[in-house]
Amino acid sequence: MKPAPNNGNSRWRIAVGLGSCGIASGAQALYDQLAKRADPQRVQLEQTGCAGLCHQEPMLELYSPAGDRFTYVHLDLAAVDQILDQHIGGNAPVEKYLLRGDGRADGVDKFLSKQKKIVLQNCGGIDPESLEASLAVGGYQAVRNMIGKQTSAEVIAVMTASGLRGRGGAGFPTGVKWKFAADAPGAQKYIICNGDEGDPGAFMDRGVMESDPHRVIEGMIIGGYAIGATVGFLYVRAEYPLALKRLGRALEQARAAGFLGRNILGSEFSFDISIREGAGAFVCGEETALIQSIEGERGSPKMRPPFPAQKGLWGCPTVINNVETFANIPWIMLHGAAAYAGLGTEKSKGTKVFSLAGKILNGGLVEVPMGITLREVPASWKCRWASRCGRFWKTSAVAVPRAGRSRRCRPAGRAAAAFPRICSARALTTRTSPSWGPSWAAAA
Amino acid sequence: MKEVAAILQSQGTERDACVKVLQEIQGVFGYLPAEALRYVTQHSQITSRQIHGVATFYDRFRFKPVGKHIIRTCHGTACHVNGAKHIGHAVEEALKIKQQETTPDGLFTLESVACLGCCSLAPVMMIDETVYGRLQPREMKKVLKQYAAAAKAKS
Numbered sequence: 001m002k003p004a005p006n007n008g009n010s011r012w013r014i015a016v017g018l019g020s021c022g023i024a025s026g027a028q029a030l031y032d033q034l035a036k037r038a039d040p041q042r043v044q045l046e047q048t049g050c051a052g053l054c055h056q057e058p059m060l061e062l063y064s065p066a067g068d069r070f071t072y073v074h075l076d077l078a079a080v081d082q083i084l085d086q087h088i089g090g091n092a093p094v095e096k097y098l099l100r101g102d103g104r105a106d107g108v109d110k111f112l113s114k115q116k117k118i119v120l121q122n123c124g125g126i127d128p129e130s131l132e133a134s135l136a137v138g139g140y141q142a143v144r145n146m147i148g149k150q151t152s153a154e155v156i157a158v159m160t161a162s163g164l165r166g167r168g169g170a171g172f173p174t175g176v177k178w179k180f181a182a183d184a185p186g187a188q189k190y191i192i193c194n195g196d197e198g199d200p201g202a203f204m205d206r207g208v209m210e211s212d213p214h215r216v217i218e219g220m221i222i223g224g225y226a227i228g229a230t231v232g233f234l235y236v237r238a239e240y241p242l243a244l245k246r247l248g249r250a251l252e253q254a255r256a257a258g259f260l261g262r263n264i265l266g267s268e269f270s271f272d273i274s275i276r277e278g279a280g281a282f283v284c285g286e287e288t289a290l291i292q293s294i295e296g297e298r299g300s301p302k303m304r305p306p307f308p309a310q311k312g313l314w315g316c317p318t319v320i321n322n323v324e325t326f327a328n329i330p331w332i333m334l335h336g337a338a339a340y341a342g343l344g345t346e347k348s349k350g351t352k353v354f355s356l357a358g359k360i361l362n363g364g365l366v367e368v369p370m371g372i373t374l375r376e377v378p379a380s381w382k383c384r385w386a387s388r389c390g391r392f393w394k395t396s397a398v399a400v401p402r403a404g405r406s407r408r409c410r411p412a413g414r415a416a417a418a419f420p421r422i423c424s425a426r427a428l429t430t431r432t433s434p435s436w437g438p439s440w441a442a443a444a
Numbered sequence: 445m446k447e448v449a450a451i452l453q454s455q456g457t458e459r460d461a462c463v464k465v466l467q468e469i470q471g472v473f474g475y476l477p478a479e480a481l482r483y484v485t486q487h488s489q490i491t492s493r494q495i496h497g498v499a500t501f502y503d504r505f506r507f508k509p510v511g512k513h514i515i516r517t518c519h520g521t522a523c524h525v526n527g528a529k530h531i532g533h534a535v536e537e538a539l540k541i542k543q544q545e546t547t548p549d550g551l552f553t554l555e556s557v558a559c560l561g562c563c564s565l566a567p568v569m570m571i572d573e574t575v576y577g578r579l580q581p582r583e584m585k586k587v588l589k590q591y592a593a594a595a596k597a598k599s
Contacts, residue, residue, distance in 0.1 A: 020560075020562050020575050021562055021564060021565055021577065022540035023574070023575060024562050024565050024568060024574075024575035024576055024577035025565065025577055026580075054562075054564035055564060057565075198519035198558065198559060199558070199559070199560065200520030200522060200523075200524075200558060200559040200563070201520065201522050201563045202559075202561070202563075203523050203562065203563055203564075206561040212502060237571075238504055239557060239560050239561065240518075240561060241573040242573075276463075276464075277467060278502075278504075279463060279466075279467060279502035279503070279504040279505060280502050280503030280504035280505075280557070281502045281503060282558055285476075293458075294463075295458055295459075295462060296458075296460035296461055296462035296463045296464070296494075296496070296498070297458045297459075297460075297462070297463075297497075297498065298497050298498055298502075299501065300499040301503075316461075330479065355563060356565070356567065357522040357563035357564045358562065360468070360596060363563070363564030363565075364564050388475070
């Protein structure tokens with residue numbers, strides 16, 4: 001969560017978290033209530049996406065005219081009235097619903113303090129349906145810096161130097177993949193963003209697409225520039241209607257602002273993106289199946305090689321990257337490869353977003369540097385029940401070794417959350433070990 | 445078949461438009477009516493074989509009409525752990541229908557889905573495009589009643 005300053009605003013500013021999780025917890029009703037009751041002269045009402053604190057939903061952020069920030073959580077309609085009357089009316093914070101700082105019994109502080117936000121930088125901090133909000137926090141700055149000033153080879157070199165590896169699961173170096181596609185012969189090339197996040201328990205990509213859609217689009221534009229593509233596809237599963245809606249709106253805004261379309265920002269570079277909606281096939285998260293689906297066929301995986309980077313969509317060189325991979329790219333372009341490579345471990349650079357769900361205290365999204373041990377994330381780990389209950393955490397990053405089939409990941413001692421070690425430490429298992437044999441074991 | 449002709453015009457008549465064309469047809473009719481599919485095969489490169497292959501491959505496509513609201517109960521891992529089965533049973537009981545069936549009044553169709561991505565709020569269900577989280581059977585019934593009441597008020 002990036003604290004958005006109140007920019008000399010003389011009004012109170014209220015931002016309600018309206019991601020799928022927030023809406024499912026009743027945030028839309030709160031928003032409507034606020035819209036009805038709040039005086040627009042005194043209060044500026046906004047929506048934001050998901051702050052990653054699913055266990056605190058529904059929640060809102062309140063910024064006072066002085067610039068102080070208050071996070072209200074576990075709200076209901078009565079609480080909203082109280083906040084309006086007591087806090088905005090009488091300048092007295094409503095303690096009962098305030099997300100407190102230190103010493104919270106359920107460890108919210110720890111939940112937040114170990115995090116390093118790159119992908120989720122703006123999630124929960126900006127209005128996902130507003131281009132201006134995105135521009136205000138540096139959206140499309142990387143594209144502006146790149147076009148006309150850097151060659152595609154330079155962009156690929158930055159990616160390679162950053163050490164970014166594909167966040168879809170296989171962990172293939174992004175720069176290398178881009179170079180294959182850039183070097184492959186062919187006049188027509190494609191960029192595909194894989195938003196078919198079907199693995200049960202994983203919702204990192206949904207969070208990003210719903211909360212900061214412009215970031216994904218910006219990553220795709222940079223990818224298109226690097227490999228020389230003119231067309232991009234965003235493949236998003238139909239089960240994410242809110243993500244589809246917000247991405248669609250973001251594409252229109254980006255086109256109107258000249259970040260997409262013919263001669264982007266007055267340059268020679270033309271690139272446009274269209275959305276393809278999934279139709280409920282889990283296997284389409286696998287790249288060759290996804291390509292078949294865009295081609296209008298059954299989503300059957302194909303043997304590789306040839307890899308999509310050589311022969312992909314309609315037989316043309318195609319780069320497929322995951323949503324989270326693309327969301328990393330603008331940051332890397334802005335801050336430099338060295339800054340990114342400075343995070344994480346020797347072989348796994350940067351950060352990784354994890355979705356936490358199951359029988360745990362603090363479910364939600366966390367972004368931590370690669371290499372952190374599974375024990376360190378764990379304010380959220382603490383089980384609601386005894387230590388042997390079915391706690392699990394799921395991440396498609398460490399959990400999709402092949403063909404889009406996910407595996408369950410469990411805490412295995414001090415296993416580090418990074419690509420090579422997670423496998424060697426046997427943190428990944430497909431079978432249930434008897435000591436971890438809760439009732440849900442048969443689920444996968 | 446005016447609608448289908450318009451869809452073919454906007455999406456194209458090549459084979460690779462198949463998934464999009466079917467999605468749009470379903471968007472208009474709620475399902476894939478046989479006449480519409482026949483029209484597609486007669487007026488495009490898309491063959492009946494391809495349509496059958498594609499429509500039976502993807503879970504979203506259906507050949508039968510649906511109710512006004514589609515209920516999708518989530519059976520992903522997190523929901524499964526948190527009692528998705530009970531929610532599914534409770535819906536079946538409350539509406540007196542089974543999975544993939546539609547209520548006699550044409551109000552609800554019940555489907556299940558692999559994962560809605562709201563795992564931290566499990567168990568969840570989605571009615572049309574609205575997600576309901578941290579469900580208990582009792583609350584779920586309340587939600588269904590609201591929909592039924594709203595439909596009644598409209599008629």
